[in-house]
Amino acid sequence: MGSNRGQFLNLARKSLAGRDFHIHCFEPGQKTFESLSSQATDSRVTLNNVAVGNCEESRTLYYDRCGSGMASLTKRELKHRGIQFDQFEEVSVTTIDRYCETHGIEGIDLLKLDIEGHELDALKGAEKTFSQNAIRLVTFEMGGCNIDTRTFFRDFWNFFTDQKMTLHRITPSGSLIEIRRYKETHEQFRTTNFVAIRQDR
Numbered sequence: 759m760g761s762n763r764g765q766f767l768n769l770a771r772k773s774l775a776g777r778d779f780h781i782h783c784f785e786p787g788q789k790t791f792e793s794l795s796s797q798a799t800d801s802r803v804t805l806n807n808v809a810v811g812n813c814e815e816s817r818t819l820y821y822d823r824c825g826s827g828m829a830s831l832t833k834r835e836l837k838h839r840g841i842q843f844d845q846f847e848e849v850s851v852t853t854i855d856r857y858c859e860t861h862g863i864e865g866i867d868l869l870k871l872d873i874e875g876h877e878l879d880a881l882k883g884a885e886k887t888f889s890q891n892a893i894r895l896v897t898f899e900m901g902g903c904n905i906d907t908r909t910f911f912r913d914f915w916n917f918f919t920d921q922k923m924t925l926h927r928i929t930p931s932g933s934l935i936e937i938r939r940y941k942e943t944h945e946q947f948r949t950t951n952f953v954a955i956r957q958d959r
Contacts, residue, residue, distance in 0.1 A: 766870060771800065782857070784810050786849035789824040804861075810873065811851040812882040819849045830874035834906045853883030858892070866893045875903035878913050888921050894956050896923070901949035911944045914952070923954040 767783055780802050785791045786809035795805055809817060809831060820843040821829035828834070831851075833843050857863070866887070871877040877898045887893055896918075900911060915937070918925050926934040928951040937944065 766872075767794075767803065768797070771803075780804070782806065782861075782863075784808060786819050786851075787821065787825070787829050788847060790829070793825065806852075806857075807850075809849050809851045809876075810854060810857075810880045810883065811876060812853065812879040813851070814853060814856060815851050816848055817851050818846050820846045828874060828903070830903060830906070831876050832874075832903070832906050834875075834903060854880060855884055855886040858884075858887050864892060867895065869893050869896045871896065871898040875907035875909060878907075878909045878917065881914075881917055891956065891958065896954040897928070897951060898954075899949060899951050900947070902947050905947055912940055914954075915940045915944075918954040921954075921956070922958065923956050926953050926955065927951075928953055 767781060770781060782804045783794065784806045785794050786807065788807065791805070791807045809819065811817070811831070817831050818833075819829055819831060820833040822836075822841050822843055822845065824845070828836075828841075830843075831849075833846075834841075836843065854869070858866075869884075871880055873880060877900075881888075881896075884893065898914070900914070904910065915925060925937045927937060928934060934953065
C-alpha cells in the first residue's frame with residue numbers, strides 16, 4: 759500500500775525471482791500511478807489506482823508536488839520545513855477486507871503499509887481478514903506524518919496485541935528487535951519501520 763513509483767515493487771520482484779507470487783499494488787495519485795504503470799508490466803502484478811482506509815469513500819489526497827512520496831489523505835503542516843501541501847486531487851478509497859473479498863484473496867504473506875500516517879486506518883479496514891488469520895506479516899512505517907494524523911505507537915501496539923501478533927522494530931542494519939511490552943518512551947516520531955508477525959500460522 760502506497761506503491762509510489764514502484765521502488766519496493768522492483769525490490770520484491772527481484773527477491774522473489776524464480777518463485778510463484780502475486781503482488782497487489784495500491785497508489786491513489788493519478789500522475790504517480792501513471793509512472794508506476796509504465797514499470798509494472800508483469801502479469802504477476804496487479805495495480806490499483808485507489809487509496810486504502812477503514813471504509814469505502816472518496817477523499818482528498820494532498821501533496822506538495824506531483825509524484826511526491828509524502829502525498830497523504832491528511833493535509834500535513836510542514837511550514838517549518840518550507841513545504842506547502844497546496845496541491846490536491848480527489849481519490850477513491852477501498853478497504854483491505856473489501857479488496858480481498860472482491861478478488862478472492864484468502865491469504866496475504868506480506869502486507870506492506872507506507873501510506874503517510876494512515877496505516878492504522880488501513881489496518882482497521884482489514885479486521886475481518888485479520889480475524890481469519892489470513893495475514894502473516896505486516897510492515898509499516900511511523901514518522902512525522904503520525905503527528906499530523908494523531909496516531910501513536912500505542913495504537914499499533916494495541917491493534918497487533920489484540921491480533922496476537924508480535925511487534926518488532928526493524929533496525930537500519932535489517933535486524934529485528936522484539937518489543938515485548940509497551941512503554942511511553944516508544945512514542946517518538948523519527949521515521950522508523952516495524953514488522954508485526956503472526957505466531958500461529
